[in-house]
Amino acid sequence: MEINVIPAIINQITKIFVAGHNGLVGSAIIRNLHSKGYQNIVTRTRQDLNLMDKAAVDRFFYQEKPSVVIDAAAKVGGIHANNSYPAEFIYDNLSIQNNLIDGAYRAGVQKFVFLGSSCIYPKMAAQPLKEEYLLTGDLEPTNEWYAIAKIAGIKMCQAYRKQYGFDAISLMPTNLYGPGDNFDLQNSHVLPALIRKFHEAKINKDSTVTIWGTGTPKREFLYVDDMADASVFLLENYSDAEIVNVGTGEDISIKELAQLVQDVVGFNGQIDFDASKPDGTPRKLLDVSKLQSQGWEAKTDLAKGIQHTYDWYLINQQLLRTEK
Template identity: 85%
Template sequence: METNKNAKIINNNIKIYVAGHQGLVGSAIIRNLQSKGYDNIVTQTRQDLDLMDKAAVDAFLDQEKPLVVIDAAAKVGGIHANDNYPAEFIYNNLSIQNNLIDGAYRAGVQKFVFLGSSCIYPKMADQPLKEEYLLTGALEPTNEWYAVAKIAGIKMCQAYRQQYGFDAISLMPTNLYGPGDNFDLQNSHVLPALIRKFHEAKIRQDTTVSIWGTGAPKREFLYVDDMADATVFLLENYSDAEIVNVGTGEDVSIKALAQLVQYIVGFNGELVFDANKPDGTPRKLLDVNKLHQQGWQAKTDLAIGIQQTYGWFLDNQGYLRIEQ
């Protein structure tokens, strides 16, 4: 690994632009930066800055001149959203990341952090997923549009490092969840969708809840505040072209996850698994040895993270708390 040639720029007074600061990951990164004393953070809402408008992005970066840019902006969603909006998933994400990476380089940004996704890896790759498995096989068809865009972002960061010496690093988080998540039943990821589904079934006193797929696939889940902590840690300590997996190194079946969410929410009915719905990738567990060797490990237990996420959901979605 290269030494961090820009380590000297990382101090609490540097100007940091967090793109996508209102999203699940971006808001957690803001919280983490502030907790560590970074107080010169720049943000822009979608209304103020369209990240798909290159001229607007270039003008903003040239005016603000941040020394660090963290790209947490993306169009994201679960299997249903990826299946139904493939054009938006590839076009929007390519546009956003291209504008930010190129604009940051041209504006003199000293450190760029690109956030990818574990879905970049081949569908049938060996488990756990090592960083070197990238581009060694076919992608999972249900999210290939998003994955192709994220792979392009990785390669763009590597290309700008190789040609221009631009210090861009790429982090590959596993499935994220936590406060600020999207709980839409159609377009969200599996964990927040389960929280809402069980909560509403509990309110209605339903006797059953239907779950997409067989329940057999296994997934890894990382609490978003842990992801934010890893992001800031690697911003401060890592500088290399190679990607870094960010996860817990542990996974759980969708069935076991559903049962855990059911228990935490307090739904007393029966689970019904709909095998007619797609399962997606059979297993997706990250090898996080590289991250551990850098000196960082996840801290939040899955059950505790789900409890905190459910509490946030109750406090922010207009629902009344119902004692179990």
């Protein structure tokens, strides 16, 4: 028997815990909450709270008693990282989200926002990807470990909603980028990796930049501050078991993306594509009509977003040298 969910009442003094606040998404959510006048935001560093330790998470919830939890904490990475560390990608993500969802419910949290990923959809699903395509086909093998963990998180939110009346919602963002991104060439996603590759090639006066794959796959990119804005918007306005795609509704080929990054960075050499390396999913574009019907659309143009991200990288690159 399904229990009715009473939507949480959210206002500027609501106590909100943002898990993973130092990450790309979490830090953007903090910025967005502050910009909208939210005054009671709780955060914890990894040193202060190990989210893989259930006893520690439970203790935190009972001590702090937040009314809202936004789960932006996850182990993330690109194709190389997913292929190299499958055990960590499934175990760490399952542990983090299980502890947060269960601990939040048992501590009386009124609303839980779970952030998933567009990689939850089948590799060969029709484009653009609609929310109802979840679990209708095989996953992309290069990131199935992360995808399975995120699917489990969605189902856990739905299960706790159905059995306990827990107001948990699940948002599925497309590929994110922006200030605070991971620029490690081994473990980062494609866009920050391209920014770093082109920048270092420019500084080193290299004649070419080599990019994994054929350049033909198409991807959708959402500026992280837009993702944060959508997250807070849905926190305030959405309460349903069904997942919500968060994206721009537009995509671009990796080749076109590389050329765009090349222009922003100002690299004058050639681009070579290494077709011996994996491409990943051929295309991954979200259908965002559900989100748009709720009254939200992305605002940041891709070229402008890349420029903002590159500007941030230029200021912070000395701090990132240890990632090289």
